[in-house]
Amino acid sequence: MLRASGLVRRFGGLVAVNEVSLNVADREIVGLIGPNGAGKTSLFNILSGQLGPDSGSVSFAGQDITGASASVCARAGIGRTFQIVKPLVSLTxxxxxxxxxLLNYPLATAREKAAEIIDRVGMRSLLDQQAGSLTLESRKRLELARALSIEPKMLLLDEILAGLNASEINESIHLIRSFAHQDGLAVIMIEHNLHAVMSLADKVVVLDYGRKIAEGKPEVVVRDPAVVAAYLGSDD
Ligand SMILES: Nc1ncnc2c1ncn2[C@@H]1O[C@H](COP(=O)(O)OP(=O)(O)OP(=O)(O)O)[C@@H](O)[C@H]1O
Ligand SMILES: [Mg+2]
Known part of the structure; x- marks a missing residue:
């Protein structure tokens, strides 16, 4: 589904993403973890067309999307949420x-499809509420619904569990699992909640200072000495 190879992105002297390669299969759930500032969101920004890479390549569903715009990436089937949620606050x-x-359907059908998605993420009762007046939890769900609205083949989820309570997190875990297992989507989730990552991810990728320092099965990766050192802030 996704093949990213040798991705590099610099901001001035800082190498935010440094030679990162990543493959994701259909129905695979990948946990992307790493300390604050490791480059996780920057990597998402490259994959979804918000940011161009300085070098490296991205192919998705057989199409070369290296450096493509956000709208091209969305059309190709990459849906994403934003760490800082940004609903259109004055709209419902x-x-x-x-x-x-509306990317895929005329207005009347788009409204029907949107209502189905809103149901799926458990927001039916909030259908006509203004986005600006939602609680954090509901804004997070809306962000997820917006990512699903383009009918993606792959979902990029940027810390959608942050700020949720235990039962909301459990509901979200079931929902994310259903996207991969029922709908066949590939999922990459950036997540600081290791319990969620351990219970969902088929594979975990760890970034530290822009570099991929580990990749593999969750239970193996969390015991990797390099990963433990990165999380404990050892200076090697
Ligand atoms: N647009 C930008 N301009 C300059 N520097 C940036 C920009 N975006 C990110 N950075 C820097 O790149 C590095 C990686 O940031 P990024 O947001 O990708 O990290 P992250 O792993 O998502 O962190 P967090 O867990 O805090 O969300 C950081 O040092 C950040 O300050
Ligand atoms: Mg981030």
């Missing part, structure tokens, strides 16, 4: 999600 929940569905 239904309208926010309809905007994404």
């Amino acid at each position: 929940v239904h309208e926010n999600v309809t905007v994404g569905a």
Whole structure:
């Protein structure tokens, strides 16, 4: 599904993403972890067209999308959420999600598709509420609904569990699992909640200072000495 190879992105003297390669298969759930500032969101920004790479390549569903715009990446089937949620605050929940569905459908159908997605993420009762008046939990769900609204083949989830309570996290875990196992989506989730990563991810990738320092099965990766050192802030 996704093949990213040798991705590099610099900001001035800082190498935010440093020679990162990553493959993701259909239905695979990949946990992307690493300390603050490791380059996780920057990597998402490259994969979803918010940021161009300085070098490296990205192919998705057989299409070369290296350096492609956000709208090209969305059309190719990459849906994402933003760490800092950004709903269109003056629009309703239904309208926010309809905007994404307009990528594939005329207005009347887009509204129907949007309502189905809103149901799926458990927001039916909030359909006509203004996005600006939602709680954090609901804004996170809306962000997920917006990512789904383009009918993606791959979902990039940037810390969608942050700030949620234990039962909300459990609901979200079931929902994320269903996207991969029922809908066949590939999922990459950036997540600081290791319990969620351990219970969901088929594979975990660890970034530290822009570099990939480990990749593999969750239970193996979390015991990797390099990963433990990165999390404990050892200076090697
Ligand atoms: N647009 C930008 N301009 C300059 N520096 C940036 C920009 N975006 C990110 N950075 C820097 O790149 C590095 C990686 O940032 P990034 O947001 O990708 O990290 P992250 O792993 O998502 O961190 P967090 O866990 O805190 O969300 C950081 O040092 C950050 O300050
Ligand atoms: Mg981030």
